[in-house]
Amino acid sequence: MNREIIFKKGLDLFERYLFGTLSSNLIAIGIVFLLQGIPGFWDYVLYAFNSMRMAAVTQPDPAFQWPQYFGSVFFVVGVFIKYKNYRQDKILNLTKEKTKFKETYHTLSDEFLQDEFERLYKVKYANVKAIKNILSHSDNKNLVIALFEKAHPNIEVFDDWFKTKGKFMRLRYNVGFIIWIGFPLLAILVLFMGMLELFFPGVTQSGKYAIYAYAVLFLATIIGAIFIFQDLKTLGYAITLVNKYRPEK
Numbered sequence: 416m417n418r419e420i421i422f423k424k425g426l427d428l429f430e431r432y433l434f435g436t437l438s439s440n441l442i443a444i445g446i447v448f449l450l451q452g453i454p455g456f457w458d459y460v461l462y463a464f465n466s467m468r469m470a471a472v473t474q475p476d477p478a479f480q481w482p483q484y485f486g487s488v489f490f491v492v493g494v495f496i497k498y499k500n501y502r503q504d505k506i507l508n509l510t511k512e513k514t515k516f517k518e519t520y521h522t523l524s525d526e527f528l529q530d531e532f533e534r535l536y537k538v539k540y541a542n543v544k545a546i547k548n549i550l551s552h553s554d555n556k557n558l559v560i561a562l563f564e565k566a567h568p569n570i571e572v573f574d575d576w577f578k579t580k581g582k583f584m585r586l587r588y589n590v591g592f593i594i595w596i597g598f599p600l601l602a603i604l605v606l607f608m609g610m611l612e613l614f615f616p617g618v619t620q621s622g623k624y625a626i627y628a629y630a631v632l633f634l635a636t637i638i639g640a641i642f643i644f645q646d647l648k649t650l651g652y653a654i655t656l657v658n659k660y661r662p663e664k
Contacts, residue, residue: 509535512535513535513536516531516532516535517550517556520546520547520550525543528543528546528547529541529542529543529546532546536560536564537564538563538564538567541563541567542572544572545563545567545571545572545577548572548575548576548577549563551662552660552662553662554660554662555660558660559656559660562652562655562656562660563656565648565649565652566649566652566653566655566656568580568649569584569649569650569652569653570653570656570657575662576657576661576662577656577657578657579653579654579657580653584650584653584654585654587650588647588650588651588654591643591646591647591650592647594643595640595643595644595647598636598637598639598640598643599640601636602633602636602637602640605629605632605633605636606629606633608629609626609629609630609633612625612626612629613626
């Protein structure tokens, strides 16, 4: 058993060493290949200078050849691996901070509680009561926090939980959904008219620049549909948080 543990630890150490240095090795190899192209680069600088002086010069060989292409690939891959490792470490550290925060929030002052919640969850100006309502949820703390991050502009504190801001929230959601459904239909219609104008110019009798107008209208329709969908999601998150995840008394 001890030999197996020692072997596993040795294997883990080897893997950490290999992948921890792989990005640096790739970057170093890439730089070496790229540096080989410097003499050719200076040849092109001199060639350009002499050409401006109207001197008779011969164009040099390309400064960027296959070693430089390989070097560029190695360098980019190495930087990508480093960035990916950095992002993974940052996410892991942030997860640990969030876990500790959820475990110890009740020991923090109100001022520190607000600042930490804003730093960790990027929710600005959430009041202390709202934060405590979320963090004290007993069934699914992570889910209600995620919903609160998206829904907080449309909810407000009410007793020991929340209520939606304004009246007729569900009606607003349903009406907005009906309007949103119309956008894809409008986009299809505009696309169809644009295709007719493309293959049969003038058939829609919409002017000389009809094809461009249809393209702009199609793009505007898609952007409008995306914005309305984002608003609908925010309203849906608010309704879900308020109604579905209200703590049982």
